[in-house]
Amino acid sequence: MSQRKTSGDVGxxxxxxxxxxxxxxxxxxxxxxxGNYPVSEELRRRVMKVVGDLDYVTNAHARSLAGGGxxxxxxxxxxxxxAAFAHVAKGVEGAATLRGWLSLVGTTGDDPERELALVNxxxxxxxxxxxxLGGAYDVDEYQLRMARFARSLDAAGSHLVLVGRPxxxxxxxxxxxxxxxxxxxxxxxxxxLSAGHRRVLLLPGHAELTTAQGRLRGxxxxxxxxxxxxxxxxxxxxxxxxxxxYEAVEDSLKGGVDFTAVLAGTDVVAxxxxxxxxxxxxxxxxxxxxxxxxxxxxxxxxxxxxxxxxVPYEEMGRVALRAVADRREGGGTGRRRGSDGDHLVLGTxxxxxxxxxxxxxxx
Amino acid sequence: MSQRKTSGDVGxxxxxxxxxxxxxxxxxxxxxxxGNYPVSEELRRRVMKVVGDLDYVTNAHARSLAGGGxxxxxxxxxxxxxAAFAHVAKGVEGAATLRGWLSLVGTTGDDPERELALVNxxxxxxxxxxxxLGGAYDVDEYQLRMARFARSLDAAGSHLVLVGRPxxxxxxxxxxxxxxxxxxxxxxxxxxLSAGHRRVLLLPGHAELTTAQGRLRGxxxxxxxxxxxxxxxxxxxxxxxxxxxYEAVEDSLKGGVDFTAVLAGTDVVAxxxxxxxxxxxxxxxxxxxxxxxxxxxxxxxxxxxxxxxxVPYEEMGRVALRAVADRREGGGTGRRRGSDGDHLVLGTxxxxxxxxxxxxxxx
DNA sequence: GCCGGTCCGGAAACCGTATCCCATCGTTGT
DNA sequence: ACAACGATGGGATACGGTTTCCGGACCGGC
Numbered sequence: 001m002s003q004r005k006t007s008g009d010v011g012x013x014x015x016x017x018x019x020x021x022x023x024x025x026x027x028x029x030x031x032x033x034x035g036n037y038p039v040s041e042e043l044r045r046r047v048m049k050v051v052g053d054l055d056y057v058t059n060a061h062a063r064s065l066a067g068g069g070x071x072x073x074x075x076x077x078x079x080x081x082x083a084a085f086a087h088v089a090k091g092v093e094g095a096a097t098l099r100g101w102l103s104l105v106g107t108t109g110d111d112p113e114r115e116l117a118l119v120n121x122x123x124x125x126x127x128x129x130x131x132x133l134g135g136a137y138d139v140d141e142y143q144l145r146m147a148r149f150a151r152s153l154d155a156a157g158s159h160l161v162l163v164g165r166p167x168x169x170x171x172x173x174x175x176x177x178x179x180x181x182x183x184x185x186x187x188x189x190x191x192x193l194s195a196g197h198r199r200v201l202l203l204p205g206h207a208e209l210t211t212a213q214g215r216l217r218g219x220x221x222x223x224x225x226x227x228x229x230x231x232x233x234x235x236x237x238x239x240x241x242x243x244x245x246y247e248a249v250e251d252s253l254k255g256g257v258d259f260t261a262v263l264a265g266t267d268v269v270a271x272x273x274x275x276x277x278x279x280x281x282x283x284x285x286x287x288x289x290x291x292x293x294x295x296x297x298x299x300x301x302x303x304x305x306x307x308x309x310x311v312p313y314e315e316m317g318r319v320a321l322r323a324v325a326d327r328r329e330g331g332g333t334g335r336r337r338g339s340d341g342d343h344l345v346l347g348t349x350x351x352x353x354x355x356x357x358x359x360x361x362x363x
Numbered sequence: 364m365s366q367r368k369t370s371g372d373v374g375x376x377x378x379x380x381x382x383x384x385x386x387x388x389x390x391x392x393x394x395x396x397x398g399n400y401p402v403s404e405e406l407r408r409r410v411m412k413v414v415g416d417l418d419y420v421t422n423a424h425a426r427s428l429a430g431g432g433x434x435x436x437x438x439x440x441x442x443x444x445x446a447a448f449a450h451v452a453k454g455v456e457g458a459a460t461l462r463g464w465l466s467l468v469g470t471t472g473d474d475p476e477r478e479l480a481l482v483n484x485x486x487x488x489x490x491x492x493x494x495x496l497g498g499a500y501d502v503d504e505y506q507l508r509m510a511r512f513a514r515s516l517d518a519a520g521s522h523l524v525l526v527g528r529p530x531x532x533x534x535x536x537x538x539x540x541x542x543x544x545x546x547x548x549x550x551x552x553x554x555x556l557s558a559g560h561r562r563v564l565l566l567p568g569h570a571e572l573t574t575a576q577g578r579l580r581g582x583x584x585x586x587x588x589x590x591x592x593x594x595x596x597x598x599x600x601x602x603x604x605x606x607x608x609y610e611a612v613e614d615s616l617k618g619g620v621d622f623t624a625v626l627a628g629t630d631v632v633a634x635x636x637x638x639x640x641x642x643x644x645x646x647x648x649x650x651x652x653x654x655x656x657x658x659x660x661x662x663x664x665x666x667x668x669x670x671x672x673x674v675p676y677e678e679m680g681r682v683a684l685r686a687v688a689d690r691r692e693g694g695g696t697g698r699r700r701g702s703d704g705d706h707l708v709l710g711t712x713x714x715x716x717x718x719x720x721x722x723x724x725x726x
Numbered sequence: 727g728c729c730g731g732t733c734c735g736g737a738a739a740c741c742g743t744a745t746c747c748c749a750t751c752g753t754t755g756t
Numbered sequence: 757a758c759a760a761c762g763a764t765g766g767g768a769t770a771c772g773g774t775t776t777c778c779g780g781a782c783c784g785g786c
Contacts, residue, residue, distance in 0.1 A: 012486075012519040014772055025736050030774060037775090038733070055515050060487040061424040061432075062772035065741045069424075070484070080453050081660075086444050093443060093470055097477075102484065105468045107456055114460075121433075121465065124423040126375075152418050156375040242664055271664045278666055297444075301605055301634045303641055303666060377742055388766045393744055400745090401763065425742035428771050 013054045022050040033058065034068075064126065071128040071328070073321060074104040076118055078134055082240075083268075083296040084313050088133055088163060091317020099325060101128070112145070119149050122158070129159040129324040135211030136165040143169055150174040159327060161320050165210050167343045175327070175342045177320045181211060184309035184348030185218025186225075188291050189263060191307070191350055193226040196358040197261040197289060200234065203248050203273065205265040207237045215265050215293060233257075240265060245272025253280045260288060260359035267292035267299040267308055274302065274355075289356040305353035312346050319344055376417045385413040396421060397431075427489065434491040434691070436684060437467040439481055441497055446631075446659040447676050451496055451526060454680020462688060464491070475508070482512050485521070492522040492687040498574030499528045506532055513537040522690060524683050528573050530706045538690070538705045540683045544574060547672035547711030548581025549588075551654050552626060554670070554713055556589040559721040560624040560652060563597065566611050566636065568628035570600045578628050578656060596620075603628060608635025616643045623651060623722035630655035630662045630671055637665065637718075652719040668716035675709050682707055 019026045024043060031037040032047040050056075063069045073096055077085050089105065096103045104127065108115040122130050130153055136142055146168050150160040154173040162168070167176035192200055202219060205212030216235065223230040236252070238244035245264060252259065253276070262277075264270035270292035274284050282288050285304060292299055292308035299306040323344065382389045387406060394400040395410040413419075426432045436459055440448050452468065459466045467490065471478040485493050493516055499505055509531050513523040517536040525531070530539035555563055565582060568575030579598065586593040599615070601607035608627060615622065616639070625640075627633035633655035637647050645651050648667060655662055655671035662669040686707065 012489075015774095016772080026773080027737085027775080028735060031735090034774080040734070043734085055518065057483050057487045057519070059428070059489065059772050060484075061428045061489060062741090063487075063774075064424045065422070065428055065743095065772080066774040067741070068774070080456060081446075081449050083444075083446070086449060089468075090443050090470070093468065097470070102488075103468060105452075105456065105466060107453070107460070120420055121423075123375075124420045124426075125465075126422065126424060155418060156420070242660065268664070275664065275666060297605065298661060298664070301631070301638065301661070301665075303638060379742075389743080390745080390767075391765060394765090397744075403764070406765080422742050425771090426744075428741090428773090429743045429745080430771070431744065 012059070013056045015056075015058065018047065018050050018054060018056050021054070022046045069126075070100060070102050072102040072104060072125060073324065074106060074118075074122040074125070074127045074130045076106050076108055076115065076122075076130060076132050078108050078110050080105070080107050082134075083298065084164075084294050084311070085133055087296070087313035088317040088320075091314040091319075092131060092321050093317070094314075095318040095321035095325075099321075101321075101325075119153070123153060123156050126156070127158055128328060129153075129161050131161045131163055131320055132165070133163050134165065135205075135209045136162075137206075137208045138210050138213065139208065146174070147172045159324060161324060163316055163320050166214075175320075175323050175344075177316050177323065177344045177346070179311050179316060179346045180348045181214035182218035182221070184293065184311065184350070185215040186222045187218075187348070187350045188293065188309050189219040189222035190225070191352070192261050192263060192289065192291060192356065193222060193228060195261075195289065195356055198228055198359075199231075199259045200261040200263050201249070201252055201257065201259040201273075202235045203245060203262065203264045203269050204235065204237065205240050205269075212237070212265055219263055234259065240269060242268050242272035242275075245269035245274075246276040247272075249273045249276035250280070253277075253282075261356070262288060262290045264290065264292050267294045267296050267306060270306055270308070270355075271298060271302055274306075285355050285357040287360060289359070291356060295351055299351070300353065302355075304355050307353045307356045308351055309348050310351045311348055316346055319346065375422070376419045378419075378421065381410065381413050381417060381419050384417070385409045432489075433463060433465050435465040435467060435488065436687065437469060437481075437485040437488070437490045437493045439469050439471055439478065439485075439493060439495050441471050441473050443468070443470050445497075446661065447527075447657050447674070448496055450659075450676035451680040451683075454677035454682075455494060455684050456680075457677075458681040458684035458688075462684075464684075464688075479508075482516070486516060486519050489519070490521055491691060492516075492524050494524045494526055494683055495528075496526050497528065498568075498572045499525075500569070500571045501573050501576065502571060509537070510535045522687060524687060526679055526683050529577075538683075538686050538707075540679050540686065540707045540709070542674050542679060542709045543711045544577035545581035545584070547656065547674065547713070548578040549585045550581075550711075550713045551656065551672050552582040552585035553588070554715070555624050555626060555652065555654060555719065556585060556591060558624075558652065558719055561591055561722075562594075562622045563624040563626050564612070564615055564620065564622040564636075565598045566608060566625065566627045566632050567598065567600065568603050568632075575600070575628055582626055597622065603632060605631050605635035605638075608632035608637075609639040610635075612636045612639035613643070616640075616645075624719070625651060625653045627653065627655050630657045630659050630669060633669055633671070633718075634661060634665055637669075648718050648720040650723065652722070654719060658714055662714075663716065665718075667718045670716045670718045671714055672711050673714045674711055679709055682709065 015029050019029045029047050031039050032044050093103045106118045150172045153160050160174040162176045204216040220230050236248040262273045264273055270290050274290055277288050292306045295308045295310035299308045378392050382392045392410050395402050395407050456466045469481045513535045516523050523537040525539045567579040583593055599611040625636045627636055633653050637653055640651050655669045658671045658673035662671045
């Protein structure tokens, strides 16, 4: 009964349906729609009419198979819930949209296997680039793993972009968009030290996380610069979440640790720390000062408003996409940029609010 | 010089390359990879070896053109930065991943034109469903607009899912996943009223936003139930952001408005309100009580912790995806579900924390 | 009025994969 | 030992567009 293409078809309309109904050839319809070939006004009118009637849209898969198609960027993140992520994603997405590009999102949940699966999935999709977000765990395997991803994507005509983590070693085809993590931590710690604080509790994050390592290093350098001895016993490692901030301070309080300020690795950690201080009967900033890192909206919504380090997350997202777009356009004429141009670093700065005061008592 | 397929090809490897190099037919490679057809162990070994060597992955576009392909869900949102959104997205993404589906994200920025463009873009991509997130502006055009989207997607074999907004009127091919918005507001207002509050400042949100309308209605019903006269002058409309919360309370304070509690339309608005109260020299909850709505992490991170209405955002995301998957599986045997089964409502409940106390003075 | 140039429409090849159908080979039953 | 059958592999075709290559029509100029 039903041949290949009967009228009562339930699937979507094809370009052939449009051509047939408009009484023109398939090629003509394609030309009208892509607009890269001269067509008569009459033809255009007829075709557009039918396109409107049938509510036709071209099949993106077929189009991209034939060579065209809208470029797509994939964003891979550990946890979609983080505020910092959202801003990077916003930057990427916004810049992508501006160019008519599309963006995909995938979450890895800190699972390397899932990360691999996603990178491959994105490779299948033929994405223009894969953007990996957030700090990385600096284990041995990591560098090899990323290098493999980079080459794999590169061979498929795609590209790896690392955002918010240090660049890969060696000659790996990847772009890194980073921020001055250590510098921000240095400035933040200096702020605390210049206010007179000497005993500060450090909550940099997980010991293996590159982000945490950089923030700790920056703080250490500041201590050195101020000639203040650095006490490793004042460092508490842990995840970047509210609970860790709370527990770390709670424990320190119970343990009788002496401190007049808290240098948190993240605004969220700072929020937890602040709560724990209050629970312990201490006032912020009168009794204890607190600073955070990231400058997410939460920072200015806490009471008192949090002094923190501003990280240009959204701009990093935009920059990342621009890097990909540039490379894609300039790709035709050989390697224009050396491996140095593949590492972009954005600045950070301290945002002073109301969570820091000179310590009540001086040592 | 270069014929159709030379060895030094820069593009990604095709199935033909694999077949050629393994000395087998294209069909065999396809069969080994999809695994839905019996192949000898010897063949499988040979093919997999080459696949490994070439780091080959199938072209998703070609695959989906040929009928197969991984289903994809598109998530469309006004602003990717909202915490509530992130949780719905997490739910959708997680459930999608569990089934091996993919998820796309697009932001509309409250621009109807952009929304239309995105829906069409998703239609081109042949997505299994388009999930529209967040409250809607209840203007005349809206219903028609959505109905058009729904039919358009339906005709293309896709499906429209509305999350967090009321269902469409009439027989429109769309699924709605909603929460008991009004009920939550009723319970929240009742909580305040039963604590003895009579003069409460209401910040439900934008007057045209369906979410705000429902929350205001719920509150009004609670006032009626408690026999407390409802004063429209105590309502301040505005966007769901920190600034609005701050300014609304600041203005009310300056204007000499008399109130003992604030019923905010959102946790973020509540945070702004709380800050403004403090700036005005009032204590929370001793002088003024505050409640929010949404129960995002921020609610429990504020000081005092915010009493609010829990909305199961993540679950809504999961439910939305399940609805799509079910429909897709059961779609073969005609319409299994009536238009009633296309509206799912999840429950809400009050989460009592520390931001509410009986008013210091009774009227 | 004829010729040449410009412009536009139609047919066909190709993008990379899945699948249908047929050929082949080895095996088993009688 | 022969026939029938099951298990596999290969060739061809469809999926929905884009694009190139041509051929034909229309127009203007001389």
